[in-house]
Amino acid sequence: MGDFIVLLGPPGAGKGTQAQRLAQSLGMAHISSGDLFREHLKAQTELGKLAQSYMNRGELVPDDVTIAMVRERVGRPDCARGAILDGFPRTPAQAAALDEMLAELSGRVVSVPLIQVPAEVLIERLGGRWTCRAQGHVYHAKYNPPRVPGVCDIDGSELYQREDDLPATVARRIQVYLEQTAPLVDYYRQKGLLVEIDGTQPIEEVSARLLEAVEKARKAQS
Numbered sequence: 244m245g246d247f248i249v250l251l252g253p254p255g256a257g258k259g260t261q262a263q264r265l266a267q268s269l270g271m272a273h274i275s276s277g278d279l280f281r282e283h284l285k286a287q288t289e290l291g292k293l294a295q296s297y298m299n300r301g302e303l304v305p306d307d308v309t310i311a312m313v314r315e316r317v318g319r320p321d322c323a324r325g326a327i328l329d330g331f332p333r334t335p336a337q338a339a340a341l342d343e344m345l346a347e348l349s350g351r352v353v354s355v356p357l358i359q360v361p362a363e364v365l366i367e368r369l370g371g372r373w374t375c376r377a378q379g380h381v382y383h384a385k386y387n388p389p390r391v392p393g394v395c396d397i398d399g400s401e402l403y404q405r406e407d408d409l410p411a412t413v414a415r416r417i418q419v420y421l422e423q424t425a426p427l428v429d430y431y432r433q434k435g436l437l438v439e440i441d442g443t444q445p446i447e448e449v450s451a452r453l454l455e456a457v458e459k460a461r462k463a464q465s
């Protein structure tokens with residue numbers, strides 16, 4: 244049975260950074276819905292073109308296509324032992340769909356860490372974020388600089404600044420998070436799965452707290 248971990252938190256909280264580290268520590272797959280959309284965009288698929296119009300405005304891509312895309316991804320063999328979900332679910336309808344798809348796969352959500360960071364910090368983080376073209380690894384000009392400016396430490400590909408990290412779009416994305424995604428906090432709290440994590444600490448500290456929380460939750464449910 245696969246154990247799935249859902250990372251919740253506003254844009255810029257550190258979900259991608261932490262998902263990648265946690266996936267490595269636990270030997271699990273990392274699924275980022277934003278990265279999946281950006282791959283479609285790069286390949287200019289129909290889904291990519293549709294998603295782009297929403298992403299550029301900081302709006303959510305419609306639930307039906309998002310759910311179908313993630314359903315296909317979690318069904319792949321590398322998720323048989325579970326995965327870290329980063330950026331999905333983002334609406335109550337997506338959370339319900341996740342429960343359904345995991346039931347079909349005999350999987351379960353074991354822990355939902357909420358990475359908490361105040362809005363002013365999010366704006367500074369996204370303003371300094373550099374993302375790798377090949378695999379979406381993220382850096383920060385000040386807090387997590389690459390060894391060589393403009394080049395990904397891990398795969399050597401070029402780093403770029405996402406268009407939706409411009410200040411006007413960031414403000415909209417934070418608002419969308421509060422309106423559409425924040426209700427999931429209660430949904431998972433009621434299920435006893437929510438763990439609050441202070442996301443203002445340095446990256447290594449946040450990773451240590453997260454790993455502790457996830458291991459405790461898995462032990463309690465084994």
Ligand code: ADP
Nearest residue numbers: 254276277297298301302303304309330331333
């Ligand atoms: P962030 O850095 O804010 O976590 P993501 O890379 O997760 O950004 O998402 C970028 C954009 O991709 C979102 O603003 C949205 O347009 C789209 N997107 C990603 N995941 C979802 C989702 N689960 N549902 C709808 N849209 C999504």
Ligand code: ADP
Nearest residue numbers: 255256257258259260368372382383386445446
């Ligand atoms: P999200 O996926 O939630 O949008 P990211 O993981 O992409 O967030 O992080 C957003 C930006 O903040 C990136 O530039 C990243 O390097 C930086 N960052 C992530 N975690 C921390 C942290 N704990 N302290 C300082 N900067 C961080």
